[in-house]
Amino acid sequence: MHGFNDSNITWYTLDWLEHVAFHVYAVDETNRIVDVIFKFAPNKQAMLHRHHSPYITFVLQGELRFHRPNGDFKEVRPTGSYVQGTANGEPHTEGAGDQEAIVFFSNRNVTGDLYEFLDSDMQRVQMLGIADFKAQFDRQVAEGAAAKVASRPAPNPTTGTAPN
Numbered sequence: 001m002h003g004f005n006d007s008n009i010t011w012y013t014l015d016w017l018e019h020v021a022f023h024v025y026a027v028d029e030t031n032r033i034v035d036v037i038f039k040f041a042p043n044k045q046a047m048l049h050r051h052h053s054p055y056i057t058f059v060l061q062g063e064l065r066f067h068r069p070n071g072d073f074k075e076v077r078p079t080g081s082y083v084q085g086t087a088n089g090e091p092h093t094e095g096a097g098d099q100e101a102i103v104f105f106s107n108r109n110v111t112g113d114l115y116e117f118l119d120s121d122m123q124r125v126q127m128l129g130i131a132d133f134k135a136q137f138d139r140q141v142a143e144g145a146a147a148k149v150a151s152r153p154a155p156n157p158t159t160g161t162a163p164n
Contacts, residue, residue, distance in 0.1 A: 004061035004102050010145035011039060012136065016126060017117075019044035019095060024137040025149070027130065034107040034114060034133045040064070045095035047126075048118045053110045055085045062101030067093045069122065077103075091118055 011021035019041040026035040032053075040046065040062070048069060057064065059081045066074040069091050076097070077083060087109075095101070107114050110130045117126040140146045 003099070006039070006102060008148045009037065010140065010143070010148060012140075017047055020046045022136075023145070023149070024133050024140060027134045027137045029130065029134065032108065032110045032130070034110055034130060035105070036107070036133065037102065037104050040094070040096040040101040040103070042096050042098055042100050045093040048091055048093050048120070048122075050091045050116045050118065051085060051087060051089060051107075052113045052116055053087050054108045056106040056108070057081075057083050057085065058104045058106075060102045060104060062099040063097045064094055064101050064103050065097055069093075069118075091122065 009023050011023055013021050021039040022036055024034070024036045026033065028034075037060075042062075045065075045067060057077065059077050059079050061079060063079065064077040064081075066076070068074050074092060113127045113129040114133065115128045116124055117128075119125050137146070
């Protein structure tokens with residue numbers, strides 16, 4: 001079995017968010033869309049959180065496992081699953097099964113905050129909003145990480161070189 005080839009992706013982490021790496025693909029403030037890919041460590045769960053905007057997930061590798069706030073298993077999304085989620089649903093943790101999970105998230109109708117992170121008493125400890133993802137995207141552009149995953153012009157079949 002072959003995994004998703006993520007060799008062109010520069011992964012980023014947040015000090016306070018364990019077991020998760022991410023790469024922001026796009027932030028469209030006009031249309032209120034944030035597209036990001038997450039990588040979840042095997043057999044680990046990310047911090048308890050709630051989504052504040054509708055979203056779509058597409059599992060590229062592994063499986064995404066969900067647990068309720070009390071730790072009870074909720075569901076699994078295997079490789080290839082495409083799910084549309086709603087805003088302000090039940091808080092949950094999510095993470096990978098035995099294999100690292102790579103999942104594309106497209107957040108839609110974002111009006112500010114995307115994710116609200118909670119402690120075990122369901123108290124807010126951290127928020128991530130569209131401004132945070134825009135700042136991260138700008139960082140990736142400045143560092144050249146965004147260009148590594150951008151399309152490239154096809155080479156001229158006669159000369160073998162790409163157009164300018």
